[in-house]
Amino acid sequence: MAPKVLVSDKLSEAAVQIFRDRGIDVDFMPDVGKDKEKLAEIIGDYDGLAIRSATKVTEKILEKADKLKVIGRAGIGTDNIDKEAASKKGVIVMNTPFGNMITTAEHAIAMMFAVARQIPEASASTHEGKWEKSKFMGIELTNKTLGVIGAGNIGGIVCERAQGLKMKVIAYDPYLSQEKADQMAVEKVELDELLARSDFITLHVPLTDQTRNILSRENLAKTKPGVRIINCARGGLVDEEALAELLKSGHVAGAAFDVFSEEPAKDNPLFHLPNVVCTPHLGAATTEAQENVAIQVAEQISNYLLTGAVENALNMPSVTAEEAKVMGPWIKLAGHLGSFIGQMTDEPIKAINILYDGVAAEMNLAALNCALVAGIMKKVNPEVNMVSAPVVAKERGIQISTTSQDKSGAFDGYIKVTVVTGKRERSIAGTVFSDGKPRFIQIKGINIDAEVGAHMLYTTNEDVPGIIGTLGTTMGDYGVNIANFTLGRTHAGGEAIALLYVDEPVPAEARAKLAETGLFTQIKPLEFDVA
Missing domain, CATH: 3.40.50.720 (NAD(P)-binding Rossmann-like Domain)
Structure with missing residues (x-):
């Protein structure tokens, strides 16, 4: 049938x-x-x-x-x-x-033209029979500096189109490598520099904990006087009330928004302000x-x-039905390894090197690679999935290499991932035990045995007395229950790590208390999807 x-x-x-x-x-x-x-x-x-x-x-x-x-x-x-x-x-x-990448990018460019030349207001005025040429004095895009926040798929198309308009393009994207920036012919800058230099700012990032309110009141105040701001990405990236105040004061010359913090937007601080162009989330609304x-x-x-x-x-890996039964726990492990690396890495990633050992090397490595890369890239874009993650990584100029080998140690098989940035290399390894649960078995070359939990805390320190007591007491003081506590070190008195599996997220106040002790060189909360 x-x-x-x-x-x-x-x-x-x-x-x-x-x-x-x-x-x-x-x-x-x-x-x-x-x-x-x-x-x-x-x-x-x-x-x-x-x-x-x-x-x-x-x-x-x-x-x-x-x-x-x-x-x-x-x-x-x-x-x-x-x-x-x-x-x-x-x-x-x-x-x-x-x-809809091209369509959304074109809408951003159209909105930039609209706000530069006050086209909607001028059109409405002319329809009313007025002839107000002097009222609608605009500016050219040629030779202006466009600051692009987020140079991924859509942002990259906007960069290309803007260069065709003879604009100077600068980009802020923590995950954009210098090599990829050079290929795109854009200048890679930090956010503060972009805010200070840009005549136009356009946003092309997903809404995450890292990007939420990225144009906050504080950051908007750092912008160049007369800047024009375009948002065709996501609502919640810009403090709309603060932007409205700066539009009224004249510090911001104009804004064009296709997305809003609350949608459908029936009321918004940006509505009814002069030289603010608003559209009802039309980024993908073209016939094509x-x-x-x-x-x-x-x-x-x-x-x-x-x-x-x-x-x-x-919500599933690209594997056959036969493979899924065996690979299920290893797919989860690969995702957890990638997620750990992704959450720990703030610099642009140049390369991802993956080693498969023993039984892991006999599986569908393409699917495992996808799961692992997706885990890494989800910090950049939560909408990434196992199929799109390698494409996103490639577009960012990240080199992915895979090595497989026969069983080489105490485990029947394991996966080890090493991420290379411009500053350092970071590695983690894991395996699946007979109970089907993924385990972390090595971090930074230090052997451990850690069960993966939804909420974890990772710390590094010198191997000195008092670490366990400090961690345990502080968690107790803030009502955080420890489900599992794993330690490891290079050697006596050397570098040491701790990985806590806790029942709820560790509050910022508890992490600050740990930092005040001066015992820890790194304190990092981690979240994993263990469903």
């Missing part, structure tokens, strides 16, 4: 035709996604579900989806899908991460982009249902 797919949102007819051409039974019901009760009533009949943003795939919907094998989102964002519930149900969640992502999601769903191929999956 042919697989059956439901298209529950307004997708391109071209996508529907792809399903038909591949021999898949498809029902095109573009309004049913808005009717939760109707969707829950019929979802049990389908093997695949193709959606955009209108359909909300909740746990209750998934409870009824007894046949469902795959959900494909035409676009990047998957907030409308309960991915945890989908994973528990065994449903693959796919997205189309690269279908919607066609691209619709076609891509139809092809991905078809490929999976007909051949088992997994592309752009957010």
